[in-house]
């Protein structure tokens with residue numbers, strides 16, 4: 001154990017080499033409110049139905065996301081996934097968090113908690129020391145402040161791998177910092193995926209100004225096995241007393257369970273304490289109590305984190321935090337966000353502060369994850385970038401990854417390279433990954449879509465360093481290799497760890513058949529997985545076209561698998577022709593309604609987090625066949641209109657994932673592309689603009705409840721940003737649908753150093769396009785290519801806008817590059 005802790009390794013500090021825009025003239029972080037997306041719509045002051053956005057300091061893609069962890073008052077509806085709830089009690093600050101995620105709370109590791117008394121405190125029981133907040137928390141980019149009822153304030157800032165905290169003590173005469181190595185985010189009650197503390201080690205310097213060690217944890221969203229998180233910390237003041245402690249293993253706190261009686265710990269004067277034998281997972285909980293002189297008013301601590309060893313965590317402190325003052329680090333976080341992210345979109349149109357805050361706060365939240373763990377890969381030596389916290393690609397592939405591709409291709413390439421490197425070492429790319437462990441897959445193998453999008457948008461160029469031979473092999477693994485069944489309690493029918501769990505059906509039937517527990521056939525989420533596997537195979541075909549021409553037809557054909565489950569005569573709400581769950585023998589349950597997903601649109605239902613009606617729109621690569629199956633453009637248009645009629649939603653997809661009462665769900669990803677499909681109907685682009693305006697005005701704002709559900713690592717924010725820019729990417733295709741920009745002018749940094757210029761006139765008259773000029777040419781198509789946007793030194797789009805719903809889009813409708821009618825008529 002000691003040798004593991006003090007192992008000295010040679011390593012090269014990762015130095016960011018990403019291209020930076022020229023230094024911004026304006027501090028755009030002034031428009032960022034980190035609290036947007038922390039409260040739920042309809043539940044002010046609580047996190048119920050909230051975005052679960054992480055509000056603490058962090059760098060773009062920073063490993064460290066330094067924030068407070070709190071309890072919740074209503075564990076039934078709140079999962080405190082980023083540690084933060086507006087109304088709970090504070091149990092400490094910790095260094096590792098996710099942002100915007102749902103399901104199972106993950107991380108909350110590397111803890112400190114300031115205490116001003118030990119009366120009635122059991123340091124192993126956070127309910128005996130948790131603190132109410134007595135002032136509203138304050139957050140700005142790079143800075144967080146919380147003021148606790150015990151008279152202690154905490155101010156936080158962060159670097160890539162470390163954090164600096166300043167505690168001010170204003171009352172009482174005792175000053176303690178509690179370090180609970182077993183601290184983690186509370187369970188939300190999903191038994192199989194709860195986090196557990198397994199083991200730990202803590203050593204202090206003789207005078208107690210420094211400590212280092214590690215905690216080992218398991219579980220969380222990906223159900224990762226035991227893995228250590230190393231830390232190193234120091235105080236700017238010498239404690240007058242320091243004592244380490246240990247106590248018996250405690251089960252994770254269970255919402256509404258009878259709280260276990262937790263015995264107080266055993267304290268020791270020894271300079272180190274260990275949980276137990278190295279690989280033991282039910283080891284003793286350990287921690288330390290650092291007591292400072294009663295005249296201490298301000299106490300600072302630097303904390304570094306590493307997944308490699310604790311010396312490296314100490315080196316992060318030494319290299320990233322050379323001063324004890326917060327200001328320089330706050331400034332550099334601000335500078336980094338400005339240069340890497342915010343200054344990529346500029347406007348001279350400052351007429352609407354609300355809109356500016358919506359734009360820049362969203363850009364901020366879109367770049368908190370994945371975490372850039374380059375140089376921090378504990379599992380293999382690699383020259384490749386390492387990213388973690390894909391939570392999840394199912395959420396982000398639709399339009400967030402495409403945003404990185406357009407505005408930060410080097411970052412996007414690094415992310416792709418890290419996905420491929422996971423395949424090199426672990427046989428499958430992730431669809432979701434946290435704690436360096438793949439899991440859980442909600443639908444298809446959506447890294448395939450991200451890779452294909454990168455390929456067709458120019459990242460095949462050698463300067464991006466993606467090995468496309470390996471990339472295609474990784475995609476092909478998803479398409480051909482059945483992953484072993486993880487027998488997840490949510491879905492025991494096939495693997496949810498990685499790959500395509502329902503691949504056996506896809507290979508033999510051409511569709512995913514409905515789960516029949518009596519026969520033991522079929523798979524959960526049969527409709528949504530059928531359409532997602534179709535898109536995945538379309539993605540393969542687009543890369544295969546160049547790299548493996550012999551495979552092209554196979555994957556192209558397979559992408560049409562959705563037609564096998566299309567029921568041409570099935571009617572719902574006056575419309576005919578729907579996707580349906582079919583058994584393996586090709587029949588369907590006569591009671592099926594496309595308005596109903598099953599029980600709650602989850603793992604074993606026919607569709608995942610969306611209704612069959614919604615998923616019926618999920619054929620982006622072959623809209624022409626879909627439109628013909630729906631009975632032609634007019635019926636398609638009225639069916640699209642029906643998506644937005646309030647009150648037609650039959651089954652809610654659950655807190656954090658749903659908003660409104662229409663079938664279209666603004667709060668979750670399966671509906672993302674639907675409002676813009678009017679662009680596929682000649683002369684109907686204005687309706688996409690109308691929907692875009694309606695949805696944003698109703699569901700997005702600069703308020704704390706300004707996101708209509710879990711932010712999902714910034715996926716929802718990216719959807720909104722594309723709307724504000726007036727474009728929407730059709731992932732895996734060289735197509736951007738045209739909407740209508742919300743600013744009178746925009747400069748967007750694209751493709752390394754180019755500038756896409758968007759200008760408008762008549763914005764004050766209305767949002768509808770009267771005419772459009774693209775790169776100097778008059779334009780009558782409702783779509784653009786990537787080449788149009790990065791044309792020359794960057795494309796130029798000039799919109800003439802107005803209040804009239806003009807039918808300007810008389811040119812070719814967007815292409816259907818996956819067009820194939822298999823001729824099946826069920």
Ligand SMILES: *[C@@H]1O[C@H](CO)[C@@H](O)[C@H](O)[C@H]1NC(C)=O
Pocket residue numbers: 145153154155167168298
């Ligand atoms: C904490 O004390 C320092 C030093 O006096 C001061 O600069 C800072 O503003 C204080 N912070 C809070 C939250 O009171």
Ligand SMILES: *[C@@H]1O[C@H](CO)[C@@H](O)[C@H](O)[C@H]1NC(C)=O
Pocket residue numbers: 069070071091125126127182183184185186187250251252253254
């Ligand atoms: C409180 O401690 C329990 C037991 O270690 C832990 O399961 C839970 O996550 C903690 N709760 C919070 C809010 O930190």
Ligand SMILES: *[C@@H]1O[C@H](CO)[C@@H](O)[C@H](O)[C@H]1NC(C)=O
Pocket residue numbers: 073074075076255256
């Ligand atoms: C859990 O406890 C809270 C607070 O006592 C209560 O409001 C809530 O209804 C309980 N939930 C369940 C599922 O019992």
Ligand SMILES: *[C@@H]1O[C@H](CO)[C@@H](O)[C@H](O)[C@H]1NC(C)=O
Pocket residue numbers: 293295296297
């Ligand atoms: C606190 O008191 C100690 C002696 O009791 C003294 O050495 C130290 O300078 C004092 N510190 C402050 C911040 O006043």
Ligand SMILES: *[C@@H]1O[C@H](CO)[C@@H](O)[C@H](O)[C@H]1NC(C)=O
Pocket residue numbers: 346347348349745746747755757
């Ligand atoms: C965009 O850049 C051009 C120079 O290339 C500049 O003239 C214009 O003012 C900029 N517009 C915005 C919105 O920043």
Ligand SMILES: *[C@@H]1O[C@H](CO)[C@@H](O)[C@H](O)[C@H]1NC(C)=O
Pocket residue numbers: 352353354355697
């Ligand atoms: C600013 O934009 C927001 C969001 O679209 C809108 O609700 C608000 O009415 C606008 N304010 C003004 C003054 O135009």
Ligand SMILES: *[C@@H]1O[C@H](CO)[C@@H](O)[C@H](O)[C@H]1NC(C)=O
Pocket residue numbers: 467468469470
């Ligand atoms: C891609 O990786 C493979 C091994 O996986 C290697 O054989 C090949 O040379 C690499 N290609 C390039 C262009 O580096």
Ligand SMILES: *[C@@H]1O[C@H](CO)[C@@H](O)[C@H](O)[C@H]1NC(C)=O
Pocket residue numbers: 553554557821822
């Ligand atoms: C692809 O589908 C076409 C017709 O739909 C069929 O003729 C052809 O054999 C298929 N090719 C492969 C490789 O599956």
Ligand SMILES: *[C@@H]1O[C@H](CO)[C@@H](O)[C@H](O)[C@H]1NC(C)=O
Pocket residue numbers: 573574642645
């Ligand atoms: C279905 O048709 C009926 C009768 O024409 C009409 O009242 C109703 O609004 C239609 N429903 C939808 C969803 O279009």
Ligand SMILES: *[C@@H]1O[C@H](CO)[C@@H](O)[C@H](O)[C@H]1NC(C)=O
Pocket residue numbers: 516519583584585586587
């Ligand atoms: C098809 O399979 C389903 C479910 O396994 C079964 O209920 C049904 O009777 C079968 N129908 C035929 C025609 O075999």
Ligand SMILES: *[C@@H]1O[C@H](CO)[C@@H](O)[C@H](O)[C@H]1NC(C)=O
Pocket residue numbers: 019752753
């Ligand atoms: C972008 O511009 C910067 C500064 O001018 C330059 O250092 C960098 O090489 C350029 N990047 C590319 C990809 O052209």
Ligand SMILES: *[C@@H]1O[C@H](CO)[C@@H](O)[C@H](O)[C@H]1NC(C)=O
Pocket residue numbers: 568569825826
């Ligand atoms: C659908 O309905 C039409 C008209 O009722 C009928 O001719 C056709 O056979 C039906 N098709 C299927 C696949 O059931």
